[in-house]
Amino acid sequence: MPPASPLYFDYAATTPVDDRVIEMMLTCLGRHSHFGNPASSGHGFGQAARSAVETARQQVAQRVGAQAEQVIWTSGATESNNLALKGIAQGFAEPGHLLTSAIEHKAVLDTASELERLGWAVTRLQPARDGVIRAEQVADALRAQTRLVSLMAVNNELGTVTDFAAIGEQVRAHGALFHVDAAQAVGKVKLDLAQQAVDLMSFSAHKVxxxxxxxxxxxxxxxxxxxxxxxxxxxxxxxxxxxxLPSHQIVGMGCAFALAGQPGDAEYVRLQRLSQRLQDGLLALPGVRLNGSASERVPHTLNLCVEASGFNSAALASELAVSSTSACNSASNAPSHVLLALGLEPHAARNSVRISLGRYSNDSEVDAAIAVFTRAINAASVALW
Known part of the structure; x- marks a missing residue:
C-alpha cells in the first residue's frame, strides 16, 4: 500500500526545522520575548536581542572551530558565496585569476561568470567520472595571477567530498586565498577552521x-x-x-549548529547504515547505477542513474520526495550541470535521481523507497512491451 503522503528523501534541498530550534526562535518573537533590534544598544530590549545574537554567533563559531568575531551573518549560503567571491575580487586593484570547478553550486558558478564579465580570468576544473576534484588538479591549475580558489566541501548533488584541507595547504603556500562552500558539510565532514587552511567558508542554516x-x-x-x-x-x-539582524533566525541557526553532530558519532553511523541499506536495495535493481564516487562521499546523499527506458523520476513524486537536480536548478528543467560535467549524456542525466537522507529518516522509510523504485522500474520495463 503506498504511503498517504510522499516520504521525504530530499534533505539535501532543505531540512525540516528541528522542534528544539523552533523553541529557541520563539524566544525572539512576540512582545514578551527578545524582539528588540540588536543594534539598539540604549535599552534593555535591544541589549537582550544583541545578547541572543552573540550567543548564537558563538555557537556557530564553536561548531566550526572559529572565533566568534570571524562569523558574519548573511541571508544564506548564496549571499555568503557572493560576498566571498565578489568581496575578495573588489579588494584587488586589478582583475586576477579565480580557480573553481564545473560542479560547484550555481551560487558560485554564476558569481564566477559575473567576475569573468568584469575582467577576471576563471578556470573551471573538470572532475573525473567519479565527481571528485583532487588536490593535484588544483596544484596544476594555479597561476601566478591566481588570487582566489573556491571549491565546495561536499557536492550538493552527488554527496562527493573534496579534500579541502589538503587543497587549502596548497593554495596558502601559493599565496592565494581559499573559499569553501560548506553549505552541505556541517555534521558530515570535519570542520576545524583553527587548524584548516581556509580563509572563507560559507554556511546555511536550513541544510542543518x-x-x-x-x-x-x-x-x-x-x-x-x-x-x-x-x-x-x-x-x-x-x-x-x-x-x-533577524534575531529569531540567527538564534535558530545557532541552536541548529549546536545540535549538529560530528562525523563518526551515533547519528552519523546510523545514517551510514541506512544509506548502505538503501544503496544495496536500489543498486540491485536492473539498470540502476551510482553517479559519483562510491567511497569519497558522505552517506547522506545518493545520486542514481536509472537506465530503464520509459522511467521518469516524476512518476515517483506522489510517493517519494526526491530531486532530479539541485533545488536551485529545478525550475529550468535542464539536465544537471554536475552530471553533465561527469560525462553523462543528457538523457542519462535526466534519468538520474538524488536521494538524500537525514535526521528523521528510518528503516521503514528506506524499505518503502526501495519498493517504490522497484514498482516504477518494473512499470517502465513493462511499458516497453
Whole structure:
C-alpha cells in the first residue's frame, strides 16, 4: 500500500526545522520575548536581542572551530558565496585569476561568470567520472595571477567530498586565498577552521535543521583586509554586511549548529547504515547505477542513474520526495550541470535521481523507497512491451 503522503528523501534541498530550534526562535518573537533590534544598544530590549545574537554567533563559531568575531551573518549560503567571491575580487586593484570547478553550486558558478564579465580570468576544473576534484588538479591549475580558489566541501548533488584541507595547504603556500562552500558539510565532514587552511567558508542554516533565510560567512585573518562589503547601509557586522539582524533566525541557526553532530558519532553511523541499506536495495535493481564516487562521499546523499527506458523520476513524486537536480536548478528543467560535467549524456542525466537522507529518516522509510523504485522500474520495463 503506498504511503498517504510522499516520504521525504530530499534533505539535501532543505531540512525540516528541528522542534528544539523552533523553541529557541520563539524566544525572539512576540512582545514578551527578545524582539528588540540588536543594534539598539540604549535599552534593555535591544541589549537582550544583541545578547541572543552573540550567543548564537558563538555557537556557530564553536561548531566550526572559529572565533566568534570571524562569523558574519548573511541571508544564506548564496549571499555568503557572493560576498566571498565578489568581496575578495573588489579588494584587488586589478582583475586576477579565480580557480573553481564545473560542479560547484550555481551560487558560485554564476558569481564566477559575473567576475569573468568584469575582467577576471576563471578556470573551471573538470572532475573525473567519479565527481571528485583532487588536490593535484588544483596544484596544476594555479597561476601566478591566481588570487582566489573556491571549491565546495561536499557536492550538493552527488554527496562527493573534496579534500579541502589538503587543497587549502596548497593554495596558502601559493599565496592565494581559499573559499569553501560548506553549505552541505556541517555534521558530515570535519570542520576545524583553527587548524584548516581556509580563509572563507560559507554556511546555511536550513541544510542543518535550522530556518531558511539565514546563513553565515567565516572570514579568516588573511581574507579580512581584502574583503569588501556588498551590502551597505549602517555598518553592521563589522562593516561587512549592513542590515537589521533577524534575531529569531540567527538564534535558530545557532541552536541548529549546536545540535549538529560530528562525523563518526551515533547519528552519523546510523545514517551510514541506512544509506548502505538503501544503496544495496536500489543498486540491485536492473539498470540502476551510482553517479559519483562510491567511497569519497558522505552517506547522506545518493545520486542514481536509472537506465530503464520509459522511467521518469516524476512518476515517483506522489510517493517519494526526491530531486532530479539541485533545488536551485529545478525550475529550468535542464539536465544537471554536475552530471553533465561527469560525462553523462543528457538523457542519462535526466534519468538520474538524488536521494538524500537525514535526521528523521528510518528503516521503514528506506524499505518503502526501495519498493517504490522497484514498482516504477518494473512499470517502465513493462511499458516497453
Amino acid at each position: 535543521y535550522g530556518p531558511k533565510g539565514i546563513g553565515a560567512l567565516y572570514v579568516g585573518p588573511r581574507a579580512l583586509p581584502v574583503l569588501r562589503a556588498q551590502m551597505h547601509g549602517g555598518g553592521h557586522e563589522r562593516g561587512m554586511r549592513s542590515g537589521t
